Amino acid sequence: MESDENKAEINGKPELVIETDTKFCPLCAERIKSAAIKCRFCGEDLLAYETKQKDAVEKIIYSEHPPLIYSLVQYLWIILTLGLILIYYFIKSRQVKFIISTQRVKVETGIFMKQTEIIELFRVDDFEIVSPIAQRILGYGILRIKSSDRIRPNLDIYGLPDPERIYNSLRDCVMREREKRGIKVWVNA
Ligand SMILES: [Zn+2]
Numbered sequence: 401m402e403s404d405e406n407k408a409e410i411n412g413k414p415e416l417v418i419e420t421d422t423k424f425c426p427l428c429a430e431r432i433k434s435a436a437i438k439c440r441f442c443g444e445d446l447l448a449y450e451t452k453q454k455d456a457v458e459k460i461i462y463s464e465h466p467p468l469i470y471s472l473v474q475y476l477w478i479i480l481t482l483g484l485i486l487i488y489y490f491i492k493s494r495q496v497k498f499i500i501s502t503q504r505v506k507v508e509t510g511i512f513m514k515q516t517e518i519i520e521l522f523r524v525d526d527f528e529i530v531s532p533i534a535q536r537i538l539g540y541g542i543l544r545i546k547s548s549d550r551i552r553p554n555l556d557i558y559g560l561p562d563p564e565r566i567y568n569s570l571r572d573c574v575m576r577e578r579e580k581r582g583i584k585v586w587v588n589a
Pocket residue numbers: 425426427428429430439440441442443444
């Protein structure tokens with residue numbers, strides 16, 4: 401019965417459909433041609449479906465400890481303390497880890513006792529890159545996030561290398577996550 405249907409489909413000509421040339425629609429599970437970009441049974445746009453599936457997978461955009469030295473001011477302290485402050489800078493850097501993914505922002509703190517704070521991207525109301533000159537000179541910036549998260553409404557990710565690139569990736573992800581949940585799309589003026 402299925403092969404009859406397939407025969408009828410091809411330009412009205414009775415043509416034999418080779419089994420290996422087919423796949424199953426991921427939505428309705430009907431057998432369709434492997435080259436199909438639209439399911440002829442349920443009408444699903446298969447390319448759009450594939451993209452949606454790919455977006456649903458969480459991908460890491462950035463996952464790093466803040467750099468040991470990210471601001472010129474720190475060099476001044478290194479000179480003033482004859483380098484002793486480097487120990488403090490080292491611990492300070494090691495005890496924080498910023499993780500930005502396509503779905504959430506995470507901050508891990510602590511060395512022995514790890515604490516993780518998470519802001520879901522759909523809760524992000526606004527964010528911007530702040531570049532104080534002392535950080536900009538060294539190629540770093542601060543990503544300042546404002547969200548409707550009750551525990552962590554404001555978050556600064558400091559010592560961020562290539563902040564513009566991360567800003568742009570995050571912007572697309574925030575819009576997508578908000579759209580997915582039907583939240584009014586946030587627009588940066
Ligand atoms: Zn289908």
